[in-house]
Amino acid sequence: MFSLAPLLVHSEAVPVLARQALRDGRLEDAAAILYDETDLECSDARELVGLDSRPGVADCSHAS
Numbered sequence: 001m002f003s004l005a006p007l008l009v010h011s012e013a014v015p016v017l018a019r020q021a022l023r024d025g026r027l028e029d030a031a032a033i034l035y036d037e038t039d040l041e042c043s044d045a046r047e048l049v050g051l052d053s054r055p056g057v058a059d060c061s062h063a064s
Helices: 014-023 029-038 042-046
Strands: none
Touching: 014 042, 029 042
16 A cells, blocks of 8 residues: 655655654554544545554544
């Protein structure tokens, strides 16, 4: 699956906590933070970081 995570880590448009989660390899957390702190839908946030975004699989309810 294609991931924009390497680009997101360096983008100042991405929330700091999401960038840190990406650097730490915590993709689920990064997606949840993107969902919580931006206008992205959960499935879009998950897709951006390279996670499965299919309905029933996508869950953005648990940022640590």
